[in-house]
Amino acid sequence: MTVKDxxxxxxxxxxxxxxxxxVLGGQTLFEEVSFVVDEGExxxxxxxxxxxxxxxxxxxxxxxxxxxxxxxxFGRDHRQLGDFHDRIGYMPQRLDFDRTFPITxxxxxxxxxxxxxFWLRSAGPREKVxxxxxxxxxxxxxxxxxxxxxxxxxxxxxxxYALLTEPELLVLDEPVAGVDVTGEETFYELIHNLQKNEQLxxxxxxxxxxxxxxxxxxxxxxxxxxxxxxxxxxxxREDTLExxxxxxxxxxxxxxx
Amino acid sequence: MQRALLVxxxxxxxxxxxxxxxxxxxxAFFSDAIAHAALAGIALGxxxxxxxxxxxxxxxxxxxxxxxxxxxxxxxxxxxVIGVFFSGSLALGVLLIGMQEGYQTDLLSYLFGxxxxxxxxxxxxxxxxxxxxxxxxxxxxxxxxxxxFNRDLAAVEGVRVVTxxxxxxxxxxxxxxxxxxxxxxxxxxALIIVPAAAARNVAPNFRVLMLLSILVxxxxxxxGLIVSYYLNTPSGPTIVxxxxxxxxxxxxxxxx
Numbered sequence: 001m002t003v004k005d006x007x008x009x010x011x012x013x014x015x016x017x018x019x020x021x022x023v024l025g026g027q028t029l030f031e032e033v034s035f036v037v038d039e040g041e042x043x044x045x046x047x048x049x050x051x052x053x054x055x056x057x058x059x060x061x062x063x064x065x066x067x068x069x070x071x072x073x074f075g076r077d078h079r080q081l082g083d084f085h086d087r088i089g090y091m092p093q094r095l096d097f098d099r100t101f102p103i104t105x106x107x108x109x110x111x112x113x114x115x116x117x118f119w120l121r122s123a124g125p126r127e128k129v130x131x132x133x134x135x136x137x138x139x140x141x142x143x144x145x146x147x148x149x150x151x152x153x154x155x156x157x158x159x160x161y162a163l164l165t166e167p168e169l170l171v172l173d174e175p176v177a178g179v180d181v182t183g184e185e186t187f188y189e190l191i192h193n194l195q196k197n198e199q200l201x202x203x204x205x206x207x208x209x210x211x212x213x214x215x216x217x218x219x220x221x222x223x224x225x226x227x228x229x230x231x232x233x234x235x236x237r238e239d240t241l242e243x244x245x246x247x248x249x250x251x252x253x254x255x256x257x
Numbered sequence: 258m259q260r261a262l263l264v265x266x267x268x269x270x271x272x273x274x275x276x277x278x279x280x281x282x283x284x285a286f287f288s289d290a291i292a293h294a295a296l297a298g299i300a301l302g303x304x305x306x307x308x309x310x311x312x313x314x315x316x317x318x319x320x321x322x323x324x325x326x327x328x329x330x331x332x333x334x335x336x337x338v339i340g341v342f343f344s345g346s347l348a349l350g351v352l353l354i355g356m357q358e359g360y361q362t363d364l365l366s367y368l369f370g371x372x373x374x375x376x377x378x379x380x381x382x383x384x385x386x387x388x389x390x391x392x393x394x395x396x397x398x399x400x401x402x403x404x405x406f407n408r409d410l411a412a413v414e415g416v417r418v419v420t421x422x423x424x425x426x427x428x429x430x431x432x433x434x435x436x437x438x439x440x441x442x443x444x445x446x447a448l449i450i451v452p453a454a455a456a457r458n459v460a461p462n463f464r465v466l467m468l469l470s471i472l473v474x475x476x477x478x479x480x481g482l483i484v485s486y487y488l489n490t491p492s493g494p495t496i497v498x499x500x501x502x503x504x505x506x507x508x509x510x511x512x513x
Contacts, residue, residue, distance in 0.1 A: 058409070061412075061413050062412075063409055063412055063413065081415065082415070085413070085414050085415035086414075088413065090409075090410065090413045092407070092409055092410065095407055095410075096407065097406055097407055098281070098283070100457070101281060101457070102457060102460045102461060102462055102463060102465075102466050103402070103406070103462060103463040103466075104461075104462045104463070106462075107402075107462055107463045107464070108406065110399075111399050111402055111403050111406070112403075112414070118398055118399050118402075118464075119395070119398070119464060119467075143462075145461070145462070161410075
């Protein structure tokens with residue numbers, strides 16, 4: 001099926017993934033992954049550790065070269081997005097950076113604003129940064145050094161960074177990994193509210209089946225292959241969960257009903 | 258003397274600026290390696306009749322690309338690859354220069370710097386290259402900081418990360434080539450690293466970091482040159498000792 005054929009079949013698709021496979025160091029990380037994410041949808045990828053979820057996200061974003069398959073975002077091949085890059089916001093799972101390096105939240109966010117002077121600064125860009133931070137309730141963090149932020153604060157800054165260019169597609173890789181549970185709850189609520197207010201399309205990786213059940217429009221179960229795909233009620237059943245995770249996850253189903 | 262001070266000003270400014278990015282990207286060892294590669298470059302230039310600065314730039318670029326390629330395409334760690342190229346090119350350079358009759362005295366001045374050897378052409382070249390490198394560094398600072406902060410984040414925004422790696426390497430090679438005569442090969446990487454390291458101890462944000470690094474670099478270069486002139490010591494080590502002195506001061510007053 002060519003890209004054009006699939007586009008006419010999925011007119012509302014923001015993201016179209018077809019037969020995507022990734023091979024690294026001789027190992028197949030995932031293969032034959034196909035799914036569609038429509039405008040305004042929240043799609044959540046679940047699966048055990050090592051299932052290839054982060055690599056799938058990275059391949060979709062053209063950070064890794066697929067062995068086969070194609071990805072179309074907003075109708076364009078993901079390798080030739082050009083000015084469409086601004087329509088995507090990405091929050092990685094882990095941010096590797098030098099924590100001792102002196103750079104403030106303001107400066108990092110300034111980097112993403114075009115036409116904003118980094119060395120000679122004016123009031124306009126600062127306003128823009130403040131309003132992006134307001135969306136994540138992080139205005140007070142603006143002049144803090146990035147290396148000194150707590151896990152939860154860094155998460156919020158990364159989300160603000162992703163939202164800075166007012167993207168239409170938000171890609172989040174396990175956004176609350178490593179943050180305590182109460183922090184988790186508000187973070188997902190935050191994303192959910194943002195998604196409603198700004199009509200965002202969201203592709204997210206999550207470990208928390210509770211969250212998935214509550215917020216997802218579409219669930220994708222990944223364990224090297226896409227083992228299930230559909231609405232939470234259909235997908236989060238004992239048999240599909242067992243297939244994806246192995247037998248102990250089947251217990252989830254009983255607790256939830 | 259005025260010529261030397263002018264070159265010193267340009268080099269102090271330049272090394273300190275690129276040094277902020279070198280330390281941010283943890284490329285201190287890499288920059289030292291390509292500085293030592295310059296020696297082999299100069300030696301080969303002497304043999305083939307190419308002027309020292311272009312020969313140095315060419316050879317350091319070859320080494321820089323070689324290191325990067327082997328690091329990405331083999332299982333060797335970057336540490337190991339850099340170490341091998343470092344020692345190899347330095348040994349080659351010392352041997353080749355040693356074989357050229359009449360160049361043995363030049364060896365010391367290449368290794369440690371010699372302000373008295375600075376010619377008018379050197380000044381023009383230094384100012385010209387410094388201006389070029391500085392222009393790129395300041396006009397594209399946003400991209401460079403973004404890549405250094407997190408490569409994936411930069412790549413998702415459409416930044417050509419690999420292309421910029423090569424551009425940065427070229428700028429570093431040019432910086433080293435320009436600084437050779439004043440500071441010498443052994444210590445040019447010190448002038449690149451130490452001002453940025455000193456500034457890092459006390460800077461609260463990136464803008465102040467850059468400003469302080471440049472300040473330390475320029476002050477070290479100028480005062481180091483003046484002191485070395487009057488005490489008749491090699492310029493390179495003198496400049497570096499001044500910068501170390503400033504580093505110790507900044508370390509004593511560091512933010513916690």
